[in-house]
Amino acid sequence: SQTIHQWPATLVQPVGSPLSLECTVEGTSNPNLYWYRQAAGRGLQLLFYSVGIGQISSEVPQNLSASRPQDRQFILSSKKLLLSDSGFYLCAWSLSGGVAKNIQYFGAGTRLSVL
Amino acid sequence: LAKTTQPISMDSYEGQEVNITCSHNNIATNDYITWYQQFPSQGPRFIIQGYKTKVTNEVASLFIPADRKSSTLSLPRVSLSDTAVYYCLVPLYNQGGKLIFGQGTELSVKP
Numbered sequence: 001s002q003t004i005h006q007w008p009a010t011l012v013q014p015v016g017s018p019l020s021l022e023c024t025v026e027g028t029s030n031p032n033l034y035w036y037r038q039a040a041g042r043g044l045q046l047l048f049y050s051v052g053i054g055q056i057s058s059e060v061p062q063n064l065s066a067s068r069p070q071d072r073q074f075i076l077s078s079k080k081l082l083l084s085d086s087g088f089y090l091c092a093w094s095l096s097g098g099v100a101k102n103i104q105y106f107g108a109g110t111r112l113s114v115l
Numbered sequence: 116l117a118k119t120t121q122p123i124s125m126d127s128y129e130g131q132e133v134n135i136t137c138s139h140n141n142i143a144t145n146d147y148i149t150w151y152q153q154f155p156s157q158g159p160r161f162i163i164q165g166y167k168t169k170v171t172n173e174v175a176s177l178f179i180p181a182d183r184k185s186s187t188l189s190l191p192r193v194s195l196s197d198t199a200v201y202y203c204l205v206p207l208y209n210q211g212g213k214l215i216f217g218q219g220t221e222l223s224v225k226p
Contacts, residue, residue, distance in 0.1 A: 106159055
């Protein structure tokens with residue numbers, strides 16, 4: 001069966017420090033991969049998505065970047081965190097074809113607090 | 116983009132059937148309707164997806180009228196553990212899997 005791992009679960013970082021969040025998927029090949037952010041309250045904001053190694057689409061211009069160095073690995077990074085980067089970060093994967101790509105499977109999330 | 120509109124919040128009691136309606140007036144021919152559930156501090160979880168008429172699984176039913184401009188998620192006999200936010204999405208057929216989450220409907224189930 002497929003599983004998604006996302007770590008760390010919580011993170012407290014000072015303003016101006018770098019960030020690296022990692023997400024890995026097991027049990028499937030060539031998945032679509034996604035990074036979302038959820039601020040306090042509801043509504044998920046799609047940050048990045050990837051349909052293959054090295055292929056990254058950015059949805060919102062911001063202080064963050066994403067990379068996909070391996071088929072099932074997705075990394076969210078920042079060189080210098082801002083206060084506004086605080087939030088709940090979620091990684092997700094889906095199959096890449098047909099209506100199955102509408103079904104996304106989410107990781108447990110990372111609660112990031114920038115102080 | 117097929118924008119969706121759903122109530123911000125709903126209240127219910129244990130054992131009742133809950134129906135959450137979502138409008139998507141500009142849904143396109145090839146678009147599907149997808150619902151997710153999210154508990155606090157967790158990622159959303161896929162519930163059900165449909166194209167037309169009725170779809171049922173072990174969790175919920177989805178009713179879609181012939182014009183497909185709305186859909187209704189039906190949760191039978193809710194329990195306290197069904198308290199969550201429910202999102203209605205219409206992923207664009209040709210948008211490579213992008214999902215645009217709105218604010219969702221916050222369902223509160225009371226004893």
